[in-house]
Amino acid sequence: MAHFGENKNFSNPVVNWIDNRLPIFTMLIKEYGVFPMPRNVNYMWSFGGIAMTMLGIMILTGIMMAMNYTPHTTLAFDSVERTMRDVNFGWLLRYIHMNGASFFFIAVYIHIARGLFYGSYKKPRELLWMFGVVILLLMMATAFMGYALPWSQMSGWGVTVITSMFSAIPLVGDGLVTWLWGGFSVDNPTLNRFYALHFLLPFVILGVVFIHVWALHVTGSNNPTGVEPKTPADTVPFAPYVSTKDSVALVFFLTIFLGVVFFYPLALTEVDHFRKFDPMQTPAHIVPEWYFLPFYAILRAFTMDITIPFTTVVLLPAKLQGVLAMFGSIILLVFLPWLDRNPVKSGRFRPVFKWCIWLLFVDFFVLMYSGAKPPEGLPLIMGQLGTLYYFVLFLVILPVLSFKEKNLPVPASISADPGCCKKH
């Protein structure tokens, strides 16, 4: 009770009885009823809720599919095909689950892009942002392990390529890969542990999402001006104003999602995902799912060993550079609140930063294109330039802009922003 102040008095005696013992209704009203939201949030602020909905959909369909899945190398592929053909609505569960992963990532990438553009990672939301990066990493691990479960050519070879990255680590690399595999090749022990972890991690994500939302409710939401609310005139209650707006966005999003599920369920899937895994034959062209392509392009952008000058002694092999850069590209987001120290949050009032961030969004798609193509010729060069910009932006441009940028005047408050509020 102490946490949520005075208990409310509910007219329903049952609700009242419960609330006096566990103030859950008081909490819900405080956090989701009267919770003050900046009155100027746009539709970009709906994607956190959309992502949470996608997590729920993934967990539900995943559990139903787990009831029909057999984690064994000889049976896994067929058990997934059985889900598709024989299980009642099995096809629907699977198409929702496999396309759901893509749409979960779409929602999360838009959510991150919003955070980047409007400076939502800055004080006082640094920890909130960092937990977000943890969620992204957990999502990537979960999606990767889930992709392994149908035990198709793409599953098996995707797992082989990604786990083999760890062999780049000096000294312990090979032992680490054997430990990850539980053997000397990607085989049944690997499939078993991936299944266990693919089942576990979504609930870990749920836990970190809870912390993420908790931290959000301490600081409150950022908004397009990046100016914190100062008076009650700057905010509206979450319900019904923002909850309604979020519902509209959610319905739009789910409409597109279900459109893909029903009409183009295989649009985002490689054909080699429908052939059983053959450990003796690598498909001609292995590509990860689209949401990993930008990072895959970063991995492959490094093609030259770094040697001690004028000798052939290799200091940093190309493979290790690629692996470090790929993981580094996400890990550096953790430090973003300290890389960008410009006091102005929103990109609206930062003329240079605004274009740099837009270029990053373009860069993301350039890298995605490069990651989908064989690593040679123009796509490789695009991947290398894209990787260069990614790191230069975060490690050079943002730190320099922290002090050198001429920011535009920031409105005194949310209500004072001319673009904010129409007079009714």
Added chain:
Amino acid sequence: MDSTKDGANRREFLYLTAGAMAAVGAGTSVWPLVDSMNPAADTLAMASTEVDISKIEAGQTIMAVWRGKPVFIHRRPMNEVTEIRTEDWKTLRDPQSDEDRVQKGHDEWLVLVGVCTHLGCIPMGSKMGQPKGDFGGWFCPCHGSHYDKSGRIRKGPAPKNLAVPAYTFVTDTLLRIG
């Protein structure tokens, strides 16, 4: 308070030693969990494979399975062996002479783990009609690594030569890998 000269007291000492003991205990209890993910006894037991090599013609390659991985067994024509041994190997990325990659007296037999040392794909070049890369050996389609006729890395992202597994000739026509 029975403080010692440098200010540390009995209570602090007990906290520190009890804490250290708990940390060691926690670490020890985690080890069985971590080690359970290492290869199990039955996985380790599949450690060797025997292959009949009597039917392999010069110039041919067969693929055997060892520990779930492909092994290329390539019978090289002797002129190919002489040719590759004239090349300078000291400047290669992973310098190793062809003599060091085969067994003495069995110079025509090249035995390789068929796993690209970059990210684990199976290089092409063992079967008829497959691309052999710029150096006439193997070519990995995943990220474009080229291996020569001795299985040494010559071009592309792979850091090491194709590995040579431990093997023995049980007889002239029977090879034991592992």
